[in-house]
Amino acid sequence: MSLDVLDDIERCYDGGWSDGLPVIPPYGSLVDRMLGAMGWKNTDVVGEISTQDLEILAEQVAAIAVMAGCKFEYGPVLRALAEALFDPRFHLSAVEVTTGGAAVLVIVSGPVVSKLGFWSGSNALGANSRANATVGRFAAMVRFFCGKGGGVLESHGTVGHPGRLGFCIAEQPDTLWPRFHTQTKCSPEDSVVTIMSAEGPNSVNNHFGESGKAILDTIADCLGHCGQTNYYWRHGCYTIVLAPGHARLVTKDFSRDEARRYLYERAVQPTDLLLDLGRLPRKPNEETNVVPGTMRSPFTRDKQIFFIECGGQGGLFSAVIPGWLGNAKVLSRKIAI
Amino acid sequence: MTELNIDQSTLHPATTIAGCGDVTCELLVNPIPRPKPASFQVKIQPTKRRVVFLDNNKPNSMDILRAAQNELRRRGIDVEEEILVKPNAGIDMPADLMGQLSQERGLLIMGIND
Numbered sequence: 001m002s003l004d005v006l007d008d009i010e011r012c013y014d015g016g017w018s019d020g021l022p023v024i025p026p027y028g029s030l031v032d033r034m035l036g037a038m039g040w041k042n043t044d045v046v047g048e049i050s051t052q053d054l055e056i057l058a059e060q061v062a063a064i065a066v067m068a069g070c071k072f073e074y075g076p077v078l079r080a081l082a083e084a085l086f087d088p089r090f091h092l093s094a095v096e097v098t099t100g101g102a103a104v105l106v107i108v109s110g111p112v113v114s115k116l117g118f119w120s121g122s123n124a125l126g127a128n129s130r131a132n133a134t135v136g137r138f139a140a141m142v143r144f145f146c147g148k149g150g151g152v153l154e155s156h157g158t159v160g161h162p163g164r165l166g167f168c169i170a171e172q173p174d175t176l177w178p179r180f181h182t183q184t185k186c187s188p189e190d191s192v193v194t195i196m197s198a199e200g201p202n203s204v205n206n207h208f209g210e211s212g213k214a215i216l217d218t219i220a221d222c223l224g225h226c227g228q229t230n231y232y233w234r235h236g237c238y239t240i241v242l243a244p245g246h247a248r249l250v251t252k253d254f255s256r257d258e259a260r261r262y263l264y265e266r267a268v269q270p271t272d273l274l275l276d277l278g279r280l281p282r283k284p285n286e287e288t289n290v291v292p293g294t295m296r297s298p299f300t301r302d303k304q305i306f307f308i309e310c311g312g313q314g315g316l317f318s319a320v321i322p323g324w325l326g327n328a329k330v331l332s333r334k335i336a337i
Numbered sequence: 338m339t340e341l342n343i344d345q346s347t348l349h350p351a352t353t354i355a356g357c358g359d360v361t362c363e364l365l366v367n368p369i370p371r372p373k374p375a376s377f378q379v380k381i382q383p384t385k386r387r388v389v390f391l392d393n394n395k396p397n398s399m400d401i402l403r404a405a406q407n408e409l410r411r412r413g414i415d416v417e418e419e420i421l422v423k424p425n426a427g428i429d430m431p432a433d434l435m436g437q438l439s440q441e442r443g444l445l446i447m448g449i450n451d
Contacts, residue, residue: 008356008365016350017368025356031366053372063368141368150371151350 016151017067019141019165026063034062037075038082039336047086049093052149056086064145068138074116074131077193078138080333081106084195085142089329095197096147100229101157102324103164104139105198105239107308108132109171109180112191112335118170122312125169125201125241125319126162136168139195161200169241175309176251183256183306184332191335196237196306197324199229204318206246212253215246215318216262222320223298223305224267229325230298231269231279232288236323237304237330243311246318256307264302268295306330387415387443393426405446417443 008025012018017026024030035042040058047056061082070078085092085104095102108118108131119129127133140163148155157164171180181192206218219240230236240263242250250259271294274280284290289300299305304323311317323330354365388409390402399420406416421438423430430438438445 004356008354011354011356012365014351015354017354017365026366026368027356028363028366053375054370055373056370059366060368060370063366066366067368145369150369152372 012067019137019144021137021165023067024069026066030066031059031062033072034065034070034075034078035059037072038062038065038079039075040079046082047146048088049086049146049149050088052093052152054146054149056146060145061142064141065138068141069130069134070138071130071134074135076335076337077108077112077116077135080335081135081139081193081195082142084193084331084333085139086146087329087331090195090197090331091327092143093147093149093153094326095324096143097153097155097157098324098326099156099158100199100324100326101160101164102197102199102326103161103167104143105163105196105321106136106139106168107171107180107194107196107239108135108168108192109194109308110189110191110335111173112337113170114173115191115337118168120170120172120310122314124243124310124312125167125321127169132168132170133166136163136166139168140164140166163198163200167198169308169310171308172244172310176247177256177307177309180306180308181332184330186332186334191337192332193335194330194332196239196330197327198239199322199324201241202320202322204320205316206318207316209249209316212250212259213262215249216254216259217266219318219320220263220266223263224269226269226274226277226279228298228322230322231274231296232281232284232290233325234288234298234300234304235328236298236325237306237328238299238323239306239308239321241311241319241321242307242309243315243317243319244309244313245316247309259307260302260305263305264297264299267299268297270294271296383442383444385442387417389417389421389438389441389443389445391421391423391438391445391447393423393447395426402446415443423447 009022012023042059044058045055046058065078116131118131119127179188186192202222204219204222209215280290350369356365392398409416
């Protein structure tokens, strides 16, 4: 790399074209190659955020892919991912500016995981692999650059979390339950990218449980702790990450639907306790159906819970990734690869 | 929760950056979309037969505008006596002045220099 390129990286910083980390300068020649890999022309309108009067051009998305450090061969993944991000149901601007400090969680599943080198083993939620790191960063930069309405809006995340710099996980190639994306009505054999808006992951440790029930009870305790954002409006979807050790125990005793139902029924708190703590308002909105004297789930239906199998063989951990409550949709797109 | 930031000049990222890379200079592709301006209507025919001048503080502009005022009056055209002043030609029109001008029904002549 020449000093000129380093100067260009600094120019990008000076111009506000950065997520905080150094970027690959989006030279036109690189952006053109990325456009080709994505199957778009530079002036194609690939997204629209009507609330901000924004049209997003293909060349802007391709520039972001270059800047994030993505390989050209990731093009089909990035195109599917961009289409999901610009789906109006995802509320990209809201994800960017919410006080909830949400990130875009990207989940890659199916044959593409092995084909493009996504990592699904140890440290799966913070994988030091180029595919995970750059594709996750791409989604985060699209959120940051486009969600702010071209610089008009300010972000108001109260604490946020590190996933706002990039949060891409991959499902392990061989799963005990059906593949992740069958939960979003995709075909098992497909390669799929899925997004949800997410808070930071909560680790769940259980090294001495000997049954699937023991593991799920521990996960339910984490899923239903009083601090969960979802307790009031209950719109968000949650992802449960089962690492191999826990997955072996849980899948031996439960089908995925049974496990989902089990968690839904046990991840609860007394409504009166939530009221006493101030987790629910004294005069709740009628839509939220707060009923004193009952147990309250952070969900209104068990389909708000998703499972993914990934992680290392070493310890016996799982994780709960809470969804941001302002976004009730988990969106999947088939990857044309 | 969202709010508009009034001082957008401190938030707006650059619109163009030229890079010089390893081989040759080329423009970097701007990754950041901009809001589309709201649609508006422009009337090119004044509804009142009157001329208003706006000085932009360019060299000699006030002298030129005064001379133009006199010439138009000599030809029997109604000319507003007060010449409005935009403090600096290099910066955006102040909002209050823009608001005042938007209500003008005559012909506005502005931005003159020699």
